[in-house]
Amino acid sequence: MICKQLSLNEQQIGSFDRFLLNGTGRVLNALESMCEFDIDWSDSNIELGPANGSEGLKRAGKNTLYTFSSSLLGEMRGCIQLMMRSVDYDYIGELMQPVLSLIFLSKPESDLETLESRKPGWMEDSELLNPEDAEHHQHIIDAMAELSNVLIGVYTKAIYEMCALNTHHSMPELSQDSTQRYFNGEVTSSGRPEQLAGVIENEIHVGKGLFFLWCVITFTEESLQILLDQIKDCHHYR
Numbered sequence: 001m002i003c004k005q006l007s008l009n010e011q012q013i014g015s016f017d018r019f020l021l022n023g024t025g026r027v028l029n030a031l032e033s034m035c036e037f038d039i040d041w042s043d044s045n046i047e048l049g050p051a052n053g054s055e056g057l058k059r060a061g062k063n064t065l066y067t068f069s070s071s072l073l074g075e076m077r078g079c080i081q082l083m084m085r086s087v088d089y090d091y092i093g094e095l096m097q098p099v100l101s102l103i104f105l106s107k108p109e110s111d112l113e114t115l116e117s118r119k120p121g122w123m124e125d126s127e128l129l130n131p132e133d134a135e136h137h138q139h140i141i142d143a144m145a146e147l148s149n150v151l152i153g154v155y156t157k158a159i160y161e162m163c164a165l166n167t168h169h170s171m172p173e174l175s176q177d178s179t180q181r182y183f184n185g186e187v188t189s190s191g192r193p194e195q196l197a198g199v200i201e202n203e204i205h206v207g208k209g210l211f212f213l214w215c216v217i218t219f220t221e222e223s224l225q226i227l228l229d230q231i232k233d234c235h236h237y238r
Contacts, residue, residue: 008228009232011231011232012228012231012232015162015163015231016046016048016162016198017046018161018162019046019158019159019161019162020044020045020046020200022158022161023154023155023158023200023215024042024044024200024202026154026157026158027151027154027155027202027213028042028204030147030150030151030154031147031151031204034146034147034150035092035095035096035147036096036098037095037096037206037207038206039204039205039206040205040206040207041205042202042203042204042205043202043203044200044201044202044203045200045201046198046199046200046201047198047199047201048196048197048198048199049196049197050196050197051196051197051199051216051218054197054199056199056200056201056214057199057201057214057216059201059212060083060085060183060212060214061085062180063085063086063087064085064086064176064177064178064180065083065084065085065086065177065180065183066083066084066085066086066089066144066174066175066176066177067081067082067083067084067174067175067177067183068081068082068083068144068145068148068152068172068173068174069081069172069173069175070152070169070170070171070172070173071169071170072156072167072168072169072217072219072223073167073168073169073170074165074166074167074168075165075166075167075226076159076163076165076167076219076223076226076227077219077220077222077223078217078218078219078220078223078224079217079218080152080155080156080169080215080216080217080218081214081215081216081217082148082151082152082172082213082214082215083183083213083214083215083216084211084212084213084214085212087211088211088212088213089144091209091211092144092211093140093144095206095207096140096143141174144174145172145174148172148174149171149172151213151215152169152172152215153169155200155215155217156168156169159217159227162227162231163227163230163231164230165226165227165230196218196219196224197216197217197218198215198216198217198218198219199214199215199216199217200214200215200216200217201214202214202215
């Protein structure tokens, strides 16, 4: 869905469509490779317009969000965020448990019975955990940070293929946004109606469950115009 104020031509719209297809395909491949689970099917869409009007972000609900944020650097400036609801964060952690258990079993003091008894609750509040669970909690945080770094890199690569502009990103920072202060204040603030964002919503089905992963890309006004002009002039990308 493209907001009316942008007035994009067919080539620009087609470029955003291909950006979604290319980026989504690589995201799914990265998830399957790093988390070692099989994705049964998925659905994705992209919106370009004010973030506070995004239909996809409305589905994020009102509860805790986990946000991995990076700054866009290079020829494109702005910010890129991966966002998950707490229930999705827990589910991904549960799906990753077999992989993480193999890592922990490499330690002499680890035992299979303890590892198999762990539940997604160990990801919720590390301050309330015993030392062993707190260490496990930190491993989950580290694994998710590494995963987010790869996925954000996938999207910056797709940006390059869309407009042939070199873009990279800073190391992602994790925030556990229990009150959605960051989400409401920085991403969907009604006080910044001119702030346009690309919102990519991924609905991913694994086994009997599903999770959502949102990617929100905000460009500076100058960078957005450079991107649109470059698509128009970039004849090699078809």
